[in-house]
Amino acid sequence: MTPERLRALLAEVAAGALTVDDAERRLAWEPFEDLDFASVDHHRALRQGFPEVVFGQGKTPEQIAGIAARIAPRGDGFLATRLADDAAEMLAAKIPAIELNPLGRTAYLPPAEPVARKTRGSVLIVTAGTSDLPVAEEAAVTAAAFGNPVERLTDVGVAGIHRLLARTDRLRSASVVIVVAGMEGALPSVVGGLVAVPVIAVPTSVGYGASFGGIAALLGMLNSCASGVTVVNIDNGFGAAAAASRINLLPAS
Known part of the structure; x- marks a missing residue:
């Protein structure tokens, strides 16, 4: 109900x-x-x-x-x-x-009678690489199901940071940014240094041996020097979207 x-x-x-x-x-x-x-x-x-x-x-x-x-x-x-x-x-x-x-x-x-929810704006989901897309799509579907406008920005990791810097207008137009990254997990720190809105970091289990199934990315994100970055569990796109929704959705009047 x-x-x-x-x-x-x-x-x-x-x-x-x-x-x-x-x-x-x-x-x-x-x-x-x-x-x-x-x-x-x-x-x-x-x-x-x-x-x-x-x-x-x-x-x-x-x-x-x-x-x-x-x-x-x-x-x-x-x-x-x-x-x-x-x-x-x-x-x-x-x-x-x-x-x-x-x-x-x-x-x-979808619900039988869709409810128009009031939001602060859109949730932007940013992925470091194409290998991170399964987790990012879990976040995207969840955020949309919870009533958020959702946008995607894919394959803009630090190995080619110019791809991200060329799209900073999209970063700044979002109300909440979910950043999904594996390997060393550096991308949320970069995004956190560019925007004034909440950044939710999602470490993924993508990476070679020393990434330890996402633990290296998790620790890198937890130790971010960028302010406003919070971190969910490894591969937890759902949890990131649920948190973003609580930030982005306005109370019903």
Whole structure:
């Protein structure tokens, strides 16, 4: 249940179009649902503005589809991340309207009645290299699903910094910048030194042996000398987009 649906329900009660008992029954059905293998949180949207997001890694296709079957019919939208190919195929077969992003390994079903959200501006997602795109696309799909205008700036890492410097106008026009980089993780520091808005750094596991699966990039970003740079976990595009949304989305009036 979203805040908008709750207000609509309360308005029906106030107008006499819905009895208190009927409203109570609707609300009693909402908090969570026990599926044996999962407890689906149906009040996540009411608390946080978007329904529970399903993390697909480690779940079977049947489990993911079972959770989707309980969330999607409510009309508030559905998002799953870290999907294996077989899970994505099962979701597409069961929910034809779902939008798959194979590169980002996501599945997104828009809400039945899209809500126009007020934002401070756009979320710009910057990638150091093409190898960082899977994590960047996870962030892009998530940010868009949460109601943000999303822009992308790809393959502008420090190995050819002129590619970034030629596009500083795009950096400065964003309200929040998510920077996705592997290897030594230097790009967020560069971006942090060029903009006056929040920069969320995402280390990726891309790199040779001494990158230690993203730990080198993580430590480099945590030790950034540029102010305003915060860091999420390795390969956590979803977490970066969720944080960016909390910064960028304005409260409903």
